[in-house]
Amino acid sequence: MVSKLMQVMALVLVLIFGFFIGISKAQLSVGFYTETCPDAESIVGATVRDAALSNPNILAVLLRLHFHDCYVQGCDGSILIDNDPDAEKHAFGHQGVGGYEVIEIAKEKLESQCPGVVSCADIVALAARDAVALANGPAYQVPTGRRDGRVSNISLAADMPDVSDSIQQLKSKFLDRGLSEKDLVLLSAAHTIGTTACFFMTDRLYNFFPGGGSDPSISPEFLPELKAKCPQDGDVNVRLPMDQGSGETFDKKILENIRGGFAVLQSDASLMEDEATKSVIDSYFGPLNSQFGPSFEEDFVNSMVKMGQIGVETGSDGEIRRVCGAFN
Numbered sequence: 559m560v561s562k563l564m565q566v567m568a569l570v571l572v573l574i575f576g577f578f579i580g581i582s583k584a585q586l587s588v589g590f591y592t593e594t595c596p597d598a599e600s601i602v603g604a605t606v607r608d609a610a611l612s613n614p615n616i617l618a619v620l621l622r623l624h625f626h627d628c629y630v631q632g633c634d635g636s637i638l639i640d641n642d643p644d645a646e647k648h649a650f651g652h653q654g655v656g657g658y659e660v661i662e663i664a665k666e667k668l669e670s671q672c673p674g675v676v677s678c679a680d681i682v683a684l685a686a687r688d689a690v691a692l693a694n695g696p697a698y699q700v701p702t703g704r705r706d707g708r709v710s711n712i713s714l715a716a717d718m719p720d721v722s723d724s725i726q727q728l729k730s731k732f733l734d735r736g737l738s739e740k741d742l743v744l745l746s747a748a749h750t751i752g753t754t755a756c757f758f759m760t761d762r763l764y765n766f767f768p769g770g771g772s773d774p775s776i777s778p779e780f781l782p783e784l785k786a787k788c789p790q791d792g793d794v795n796v797r798l799p800m801d802q803g804s805g806e807t808f809d810k811k812i813l814e815n816i817r818g819g820f821a822v823l824q825s826d827a828s829l830m831e832d833e834a835t836k837s838v839i840d841s842y843f844g845p846l847n848s849q850f851g852p853s854f855e856e857d858f859v860n861s862m863v864k865m866g867q868i869g870v871e872t873g874s875d876g877e878i879r880r881v882c883g884a885f886n
Contacts, residue, residue, distance in 0.1 A: 586701035586867060590680075595672035598702075602681055605664040606688040614806060617689040618752025619657040624686035625745065625865065626655050627679070629735060630715045632869015634707030634876060635679035637715075640883035646710040651718025654755065658883070661685060665882045678882035679704035683866050690862075693751045695808030696855040700866065705876035708885055721758045725828040725835065735868055737861075739834040743813075744861040746826055747854070749800040750812040754822060756788035756796045762824045764790050775827045777819030784822070798822065810854040813839050 591598040609616045627637040630646055638658060639645040646652070661681050668676045680702045691697040719731050732742045763785055766773045772781055780802075787798050799805025800822045801812040812826070817839060821827035829835040841847075842854045877886050 585872065586703040586870060588699045588701050590702040591672075591676060595668065595675045597671065598668060598676050598680075599684055601667050601671070602664045602684040603688045605660060605667065606685050607692060609660045609663075610689075610692055615752060616657060616660060617693045618748075619655075620660060620682075620685045620689040621748050622752065623655055623657040623661075624682050625748065626652055626718070627682050628865050628868045629718060631707060631709065632871070633679050633683060633704055633866055634869065634871050635677065635682060635704075635879070635882060636707045636710040638678055638682070638882040639710035639885065642710065644712050646712055646715050649712045649715035649718065651715050651720065657685070661882050665879075669880065674878050674880070677704050677706045677876075677878050679706050679870070681882070686862070686866075690808055693806070693808040695751075696859050698859040698863070701863065703870075703872050705871040705873075706879045706882075707871055707876050710885075719825065721754075721823050721825045722761060723825055723828075725832045728825060728828065729832065729835075735865075737865065737868075739832070740838050740857070741861045741864060743829055743835050743838040744854075744858045745865060746829060747810065747812050747858060749823065749826060750804065750808050750810070751806060752800055753797040753805065754800050755794060756792065756798070757794035758823065759784065759788045759798075760790075760794065763788060773824060773827065775819060775821075775830070780820045800826070810842055813842055813854070817843070 606617075606620065623637070624633075627633055627635060630636060630649075637647050637652065637655065638661060640647060640658070647655070647658075661678060664681050664685065665676075665678060668681070680700075683700050683702065683704065687698060687700045717731060717734075719728055723731070728742060729739060732738070732745075737745070762773045762776075763781075764770060764772065772785075776784065784798075788794075788796060802815055802820050802822065804811035815821055816826050816829055819827075821829075829839060841852055844851060879886055
């Protein structure tokens with residue numbers, strides 16, 4: 559009896575020990591590279607600034623890249639792998655994702671100064687942070703310490719959120735990643751900067767119903783403008799701002815547009831169809847919001863940091879790639 563009790567106690571201790579080891583391995587920390595590569599964050603920031611000088615839209619592109627990386631298997635740089643036809647980046651759900659060259663430039667600079675130290679996954683997270691700040695959004699600190707994953711497969715990106723997803727589908731997909739309805743609203747608000755292609759608008763404008771027609775949630779005032787920019791049978795590669803009137807500045811104008819029927823993307827418009835997501839949007843408006851309401855910028859940062867910790871590999875897991883587009 560005593561022997562059996564000791565075995566049980568030993569098993570419990572092993573489980574507890576393993577639990578805390580698991581927590582410690584999963585921890586990220588602000589300033590992770592302070593000792594091993596002190597200039598890591600400034601190198602990434604300078605690279606993003608240089609890229610934005612020649613292409614202001616790269617800020618939105620880098621923000622989107624971070625989301626797409628984190629959504630599939632966690633924030634492990636798996637979307638960056640480029641030397642395999644079955645690599646994740648070739649998935650249909652990742653079409654239009656870019657910014658890879660900026661990450662590689664930053665990686666090359668870091669490797670020359672601190673070889674084998676800074677992960678590509680961390681570069682992606684830091685670049686997104688810097689992109690938000692350069693677009694006049696909030697400056698915030700990013701916990702780092704991610705390591706790069708060793709798996710990148712197109713099949714793993716099969717359930718990426720899509721612009722045509724219903725609000726219930728979007729909520730379910732985000733919940734599967736540990737993200738709440740509030741996170742869904744705030745991360746969707748990243749559409750405050752950047753553009754989309756008419757390709758993603760065709761069904762919403764002309765085939766919303768089986769027999770044709772437009773999404774009735776689009777403001778009658780806005781519909782002719784969208785159709786003029788994206789005519790039926792026109793060039794589907796024409797691009798338009800996702801945040802009408804404020805497409806180059808990070809602010810909550812996107813949420814105001816969504817409330818008023820001026821959402822460009824169907825997935826953004828659907829946020830007003832659900833009471834939980836609608837109430838989150840409404841909370842950022844009203845006569846007393848500036849004094850007593852929640853801060854959109856602060857909440858966005860919290861959601862970004864939360865997203866940036868999905869499924870991270872730390873400690874001895876994964877690897878630190880020499881180049882971001884290929885495994886070591």
